[in-house]
Amino acid sequence: MPAIIDTEATPSLLIFPCDFPIKVFGTATLEFELAILTIIRHHCHHLRENAIIQRNSKAGKYLALTIVVPVDSQSQLDAIYRELSASPLVVMAL
Numbered sequence: 001m002p003a004i005i006d007t008e009a010t011p012s013l014l015i016f017p018c019d020f021p022i023k024v025f026g027t028a029t030l031e032f033e034l035a036i037l038t039i040i041r042h043h044c045h046h047l048r049e050n051a052i053i054q055r056n057s058k059a060g061k062y063l064a065l066t067i068v069v070p071v072d073s074q075s076q077l078d079a080i081y082r083e084l085s086a087s088p089l090v091v092m093a094l
Contacts (some may be wrong), residue, residue: 046070
């Protein structure tokens with residue numbers, strides 16, 4: 001069983017607030033894009049206009065989104081990753 005890390009007790013290497021790039025991979029569908037943006041906006045209400053970069057896979061089946069999000073704390077960042085990872089539309093979140 002993998003070890004569970006208590007992020008509240010573990011000091012972060014990040015200095016908050018900061019802009020943090022999150023990469024999310026899924027199938028290249030409008031449903032995927034909308035779901036990811038909904039999740040991100042649930043946690044970060046103010047995204048910059050150029051905060052999202054899209055890249056399709058060579059065959060066009062998958063889409064990679066890189067979203068630079070303004071985060072205020074490690075707990076906010078953890079909550080974003082938990083919600084992204086829980087989505088059935090997300091193949092991987094980095």
